[in-house]
Amino acid sequence: MEEHIIEISPSGEVKITVKGVKGKACQDATRKLEEALGQTASDQRTQEFYEQSLLKNKH
Amino acid sequence: MSHVVTLNLEIHDLDALAKAAKSLGLEFIHGQTSYKWFGRSVGDYPVPQGFTAEDLGQCQHVLRVRNAPQSYEVGITARRDGKPGYTLLWDFWAGGYGLQDKIGTNGDKLKQAYAREVSMKHEQKNGFRVTSYTKADGTVVLKASR
Numbered sequence: 001m002e003e004h005i006i007e008i009s010p011s012g013e014v015k016i017t018v019k020g021v022k023g024k025a026c027q028d029a030t031r032k033l034e035e036a037l038g039q040t041a042s043d044q045r046t047q048e049f050y051e052q053s054l055l056k057n058k059h
Numbered sequence: 060m061s062h063v064v065t066l067n068l069e070i071h072d073l074d075a076l077a078k079a080a081k082s083l084g085l086e087f088i089h090g091q092t093s094y095k096w097f098g099r100s101v102g103d104y105p106v107p108q109g110f111t112a113e114d115l116g117q118c119q120h121v122l123r124v125r126n127a128p129q130s131y132e133v134g135i136t137a138r139r140d141g142k143p144g145y146t147l148l149w150d151f152w153a154g155g156y157g158l159q160d161k162i163g164t165n166g167d168k169l170k171q172a173y174a175r176e177v178s179m180k181h182e183q184k185n186g187f188r189v190t191s192y193t194k195a196d197g198t199v200v201l202k203a204s205r
Contacts (some may be wrong), residue, residue, distance in 0.1 A: 007201075008199040013066070
């Protein structure tokens with residue numbers, strides 16, 4: 001299941017966490033939402049982002 | 060999780076802004092070209108990038124506090140820094156005579172409500188089921204899943 005957790009602070013700062021989407025597809029998953037909301041200040045990839053790439057390399 | 064993004068909010072969607080404003084007790088007045096403020100700049104605060112003191116008071120639309128004729132208003136005008144979207148202008152002297160109670164210091168309440176409206180609209184349009192709650196620290200959390 002794909003899940004987006006959008007946290008909006010009392011000062012209007014937005015943080016989006018994507019779960020359940022591996023690899024580069026996770027960036028595509030929220031690109032349109034990010035553009036609709038504003039300008040990206042930071043983008044942190046987590047382990048799940050790299051899992052698809054590692055599996056490809058392993059084989 | 061795979062990806063965590065933080066964003067600086069920008070105003071692009073006037074429909075979402077109107078809904079956000081309504082949730083805070085303001086109304087969106089389409090096409091009103093001046094907003095209520097002190098009437099002249101005293102030069103104590105900088106104007107937004109691309110604007111001059113002579114531009115203050117002018118706008119393309121307005122947010123007005125409902126049932127509060129004494130309150131100052133928020134002017135909505137196109138950005139002038141070369142980027143798409145809108146700038147919000149308002150006079151916060153004396154809390155804008157009730158305006159700041161509605162939109163928050165620095166417009167924070169309005170920004171939060173706007174971000175919520177944009178996010179809900181986008182996620183639902185893309186087939187996500189969305190739930191929402193507010194944390195004790197005032198952070199609004201939307202969980203969208205499919």
